Structure formats: structure tokens, C-alpha cells
Amino acid sequence: MLPTQSGGPGAFAQFDLKRVPTPCYVVDEEKIRSNLQILRDIGDRSGARVLLALKAFSMWSLAGLVEEYLDGCCTSGLWESRLAREKNFVPQKNEKVLSTFSPALREEEIEEICSLSDHLIFNSPHAFGLQYARKSGVSTGLRINPELSLGLDPKYDPCAENSRLGYPMSKLGTGELSGFQGLHFHTLCEQNFEPLLKTWQRIEQQLGGTLHHLEWINLGGGHHCTRDDYDRDGLVELISQISQKYEVEVFLEPGEAVALDAGILVGEVLDIMDAEKRHALLDLSATCHAPDVIEAPYRPALLGEIMEEGYEYFLGGSSCLTADSFGSYQLSDELNRGDRVAFLDQAHYTMVKANTFNGVPLPAIALWNSKTDELKMIRQFNYEEFVNRLS
Ligand SMILES: Cc1ncc(COP(=O)(O)O)c(C=O)c1O
Structure with missing residues (x-):
């Protein structure tokens, strides 16, 4: 298992997850700009x-x-x-x-x-x-x-x-x-x-x-x-x-x-199921929306997770793949149906790899500006996207 490279939520700690439909990638334009400024500076100095x-x-x-x-x-x-x-x-x-x-x-x-x-x-x-x-x-x-x-x-x-x-x-x-x-x-x-x-x-x-x-x-x-x-x-x-x-x-x-730390993947808890462990079943899918979670594999950081013992949930994806899980997370509060969750550092190698396996909908794409708080819905995908890739 590779370690997550997320440097923390940054400005996303202030983002209200209810502002977007789910599933949704939210990209912070200001964070992209600040990454680009660092790269420009490397270019200028070298x-x-x-x-x-x-x-x-x-x-x-x-x-x-x-x-x-x-x-x-x-x-x-x-x-x-x-x-x-x-x-x-x-x-x-x-x-x-x-x-x-x-x-x-x-x-x-x-x-x-x-x-x-x-x-x-x-x-x-x-x-x-x-x-x-x-x-x-x-x-x-x-x-x-x-x-x-x-x-x-x-x-x-x-x-x-x-x-x-x-x-x-x-x-x-x-x-x-x-x-x-x-x-x-x-x-x-x-x-x-x-x-x-x-x-x-x-x-x-x-x-x-x-x-x-x-x-x-x-x-x-x-x-x-x-x-x-x-x-x-x-x-x-x-x-x-x-x-x-x-x-x-x-x-x-x-x-x-x-795009490091410039995006989150927002989903909703659809149901809670107690099996051997407690599962929160999401409208997200690791294999469809963040395939590197399975491929690498790695465990993405979750907005609001705690590092000490709390309520433990396995955050499970909505496809039929047994391995379609983001992993185990500790939270300070219990999760309920309708709650929102967000995985951190999800702008790179996600949108470019997303797929509709199992007919799982593609996440919408939203652009947020953490400086002005402006939010734009850039794209929402519908059933046609799924059908048109099949024959
Ligand atoms: C040839 C080549 N250049 C650039 C990159 C970008 O790498 P990274 O996203 O890790 O910076 C890759 C990634 O696989 C690559 O194969």
C-alpha cells in the first residue's frame, strides 16, 4: 500500500460539501494557480x-x-x-x-x-x-x-x-x-x-x-x-x-x-450496513472515480477523519467489485444516510481515468475559487455518456 501524498485539506476545510451534487470532483482554481506559480518560479530561476x-x-x-x-x-x-x-x-x-x-x-x-x-x-x-x-x-x-x-x-x-x-x-x-x-x-x-x-x-x-x-x-x-x-x-x-x-x-x-492538493471528490452516504465491520455505502466508487486507489493501491485521506480511535467505517464504493472500497476511516461522529464525505487530493489521475463500470455515473466537475468562494458547475454527466460508450 502506497502512502497518500495529501498535504491536508487546505482551503477545502472551509468548503460546504452540500453546495455540489454528488458524486462530484471539486477543483480549487486558486490552489492550481499557486502550484503553477511555484512551477513558474522554478522555470524562471533555472x-x-x-x-x-x-x-x-x-x-x-x-x-x-x-x-x-x-x-x-x-x-x-x-x-x-x-x-x-x-x-x-x-x-x-x-x-x-x-x-x-x-x-x-x-x-x-x-x-x-x-x-x-x-x-x-x-x-x-x-x-x-x-x-x-x-x-x-x-x-x-x-x-x-x-x-x-x-x-x-x-x-x-x-x-x-x-x-x-x-x-x-x-x-x-x-x-x-x-x-x-x-x-x-x-x-x-x-x-x-x-x-x-x-x-x-x-x-x-x-x-x-x-x-x-x-x-x-x-x-x-x-x-x-x-x-x-x-x-x-x-x-x-x-x-x-x-x-x-x-x-x-x-x-x-x-x-x-x-494539481497536487487542488481537488476533492465529494460523495454521499447512501446507506449504512453493519456486517463484520460497519460499512458506509457511498455513491462514489474507487474503481470508477479514483482507480489508483485500487491500482496503486493507496488509501486516500478523508476530509475530517481523525487519527485516534472514533467511529470506524469502511467507506465502500457502489460497484459490484469486492475490492471497491476506499478503506477504513475513523470519524468523531456517526455517519448517517445523506451525510457528505470528501476524499482529498483527487484532482490528478482521477477525472482522466474515470469510467462507468457497472453503470456507475461519472462525477460532475465543479470549479471553486477558494479566494472569492465562487463556485461554477463545469460539467454534469448523464445516462447518455454511459450509453454512448457502449453499442
Ligand atoms: C513520460 C511521462 N512524463 C510525465 C509524466 C507525469 O508524471 P507525474 O504526474 O508523476 O509528474 C508521466 C507519468 O506517468 C510520464 O509517463
């Missing part, structure tokens, strides 16, 4: 260009806000790249950068991907599509696997044994990097600065002499740089050193750090 990883957070109603602070987006293929352009996360023809990486490309997508992307990153020096990309004029990069496992869990570690993500650095033949303008690695997950430094030292040891021709180096995502305890000065110093030594532009592509 010279790095900071891209949002859309896979983590694609809330396009906030594209303008993201664009105000960041230097573009990184995407995982054609559809995210289209989204980035169409919703103006990365408007066409300005100095912002759209960087696409996919482990492999479809033939019929290559032309459009090349026309949308500023950087196109390949998974091996022999990858399909590379020749076309070079001719098209897009700036090409190679994703390497630095073969240094520093992650907490092999599931989230692209350096884990037999990884398919990134070309193993030790296999890179003489001259194989020379046709690329960029080098990319992504090896971290919710980590502080130290593992990045160790990874870079390993790369430099192995490839140092061959990096001078590059135009850019992309340090991937997984940097938890908006967390209070992150060593941001260390990161700034490392980036400055890399860019000076190799005369390259350095890119970061955080996802989670952009």
Missing part, C-alpha cells in the same frame, strides 16, 4: 521550460490558466496532442512547446502527430516513424531508460526489470544518439529531488561525452516539486548546471505537481 503532463490533469476549462504560467504540455499520443492544441493549452504558432511521447506509433497517425508536435520523443533509436518524423522537421528525441531503480513500487518504475519504457542506456550504440536533437528520461513517481540527482549522475557517467550535440534534455515528470518539503533549490541548481554545461534547453514535465 531557465527550465515546464510542461504540464496532460495524462495527469486535462481539465481544459483551466487551459487558459495553465497557459498563463507554463511553457506548454507533454502528451501521450494523438488525442492528447489534439486536445492540447484545440483547447489552447498550447496555442499553435507561439513559443510554447507541445512534446509528444508514445511507446509506439500507428502509421495512420504519424503525419498528424508530427504536424501537431514541436517535440516527438521515440522509445528506441530504431522506432517506427522516426524516419518520417525526421523528414517532417519535428524535433526528435530519444527516451532512454537510465537503468537505475529508485522508485517505491515496480508498478510505477520505468527502470523496473524488463521495462518497455525507454531504450536501455547500456544498449545505446556509438552514434545512435547523434541523429536526435533531444534526450528524454522519465523515471520518478511522487519523488523528491535526490533520486533525480542520482539518476542524472548515472546518465552523465554513462553518456556524458555524447550529450554536447543535443538541443534539449527532458527530465520527465514525477517531480513532486509543489510539495512543501521538496528541495526546489537543489532542482534549480541542477537544471542550471545541465543547461550551462551542455548548452541545452532543459524541460520538466510534471503532471501531479500541477
Whole structure:
């Protein structure tokens, strides 16, 4: 079980959960802005260009806000790249950068991907599509696997044994990097600065002499740089050193750090059932609305939970999956039908992964501004969303 990374409720401690229909993701625009300001500051002090990883957070109603602070987006293929352009996360023809990486490309997508992307990153020096990309004029990069496992869990570690993500650095033949303008690695997950430094030292040891021709180096995502305890000065110093030594532009592509602690998932207690333990049955579902709870797995923090012994509830999801539970929580008061609950730190890797398994409704999406207290319902999903994905 991975630990929750929630830094606490922040402004959500003041949010009245009855203001939204349930289930509902509520995103605090001000918290997103303050995360973006931290990332902008890292970019300004280090010279790095900071891209949002859309896979983590694609809330396009906030594209303008993201664009105000960041230097573009990184995407995982054609559809995210289209989204980035169409919703103006990365408007066409300005100095912002759209960087696409996919482990492999479809033939019929290559032309459009090349026309949308500023950087196109390949998974091996022999990858399909590379020749076309070079001719098209897009700036090409190679994703390497630095073969240094520093992650907490092999599931989230692209350096884990037999990884398919990134070309193993030790296999890179003489001259194989020379046709690329960029080098990319992504090896971290919710980590502080130290593992990045160790990874870079390993790369430099192995490839140092061959990096001078590059135009850019992309340090991937997984940097938890908006967390209070992150060593941001260390990161700034490392980036400055890399860019000076190799005369390259350095890119970061955080996802989670952009939306850290910026959203909650609000649900309602539909019923209470006493079995071996006491269950509160919710209109939320871990497997549908916060799949990482099951996949990672981890136990999300709950607004108002207490750390000492109180009333214990297992907060259960509404699907038929036995494992569809958020876990056990201690509360100072008993729960009743109709009560509201909210899980913390639910803006990233949730909306982008939500599904309608069992016909469970998708959560609505609300945008709250903790400074002005303004609340906007951005989207509500209905039965048609469920039906239209089936045939
Ligand atoms: C290639 C790449 N870049 C960036 C990210 C974003 O990582 P995070 O959201 O942990 O910052 C990921 C996440 O899986 C990734 O695979």
C-alpha cells in the first residue's frame, strides 16, 4: 500500500460539501494557480521550460490558466496532442512547446502527430516513424531508460526489470544518439529531488561525452516539486548546471505537481450496513472515480477523519467489485444516510481515468475559487455518456 501524498485539506476545510451534487470532483482554481506559480518560479530561476503532463490533469476549462504560467504540455499520443492544441493549452504558432511521447506509433497517425508536435520523443533509436518524423522537421528525441531503480513500487518504475519504457542506456550504440536533437528520461513517481540527482549522475557517467550535440534534455515528470518539503533549490541548481554545461534547453514535465492538493471528490452516504465491520455505502466508487486507489493501491485521506480511535467505517464504493472500497476511516461522529464525505487530493489521475463500470455515473466537475468562494458547475454527466460508450 502506497502512502497518500495529501498535504491536508487546505482551503477545502472551509468548503460546504452540500453546495455540489454528488458524486462530484471539486477543483480549487486558486490552489492550481499557486502550484503553477511555484512551477513558474522554478522555470524562471533555472531557465527550465515546464510542461504540464496532460495524462495527469486535462481539465481544459483551466487551459487558459495553465497557459498563463507554463511553457506548454507533454502528451501521450494523438488525442492528447489534439486536445492540447484545440483547447489552447498550447496555442499553435507561439513559443510554447507541445512534446509528444508514445511507446509506439500507428502509421495512420504519424503525419498528424508530427504536424501537431514541436517535440516527438521515440522509445528506441530504431522506432517506427522516426524516419518520417525526421523528414517532417519535428524535433526528435530519444527516451532512454537510465537503468537505475529508485522508485517505491515496480508498478510505477520505468527502470523496473524488463521495462518497455525507454531504450536501455547500456544498449545505446556509438552514434545512435547523434541523429536526435533531444534526450528524454522519465523515471520518478511522487519523488523528491535526490533520486533525480542520482539518476542524472548515472546518465552523465554513462553518456556524458555524447550529450554536447543535443538541443534539449527532458527530465520527465514525477517531480513532486509543489510539495512543501521538496528541495526546489537543489532542482534549480541542477537544471542550471545541465543547461550551462551542455548548452541545452532543459524541460520538466510534471503532471501531479500541477494539481497536487487542488481537488476533492465529494460523495454521499447512501446507506449504512453493519456486517463484520460497519460499512458506509457511498455513491462514489474507487474503481470508477479514483482507480489508483485500487491500482496503486493507496488509501486516500478523508476530509475530517481523525487519527485516534472514533467511529470506524469502511467507506465502500457502489460497484459490484469486492475490492471497491476506499478503506477504513475513523470519524468523531456517526455517519448517517445523506451525510457528505470528501476524499482529498483527487484532482490528478482521477477525472482522466474515470469510467462507468457497472453503470456507475461519472462525477460532475465543479470549479471553486477558494479566494472569492465562487463556485461554477463545469460539467454534469448523464445516462447518455454511459450509453454512448457502449453499442
Ligand atoms: C513520460 C511521462 N512524463 C510525465 C509524466 C507525469 O508524471 P507525474 O504526474 O508523476 O509528474 C508521466 C507519468 O506517468 C510520464 O509517463
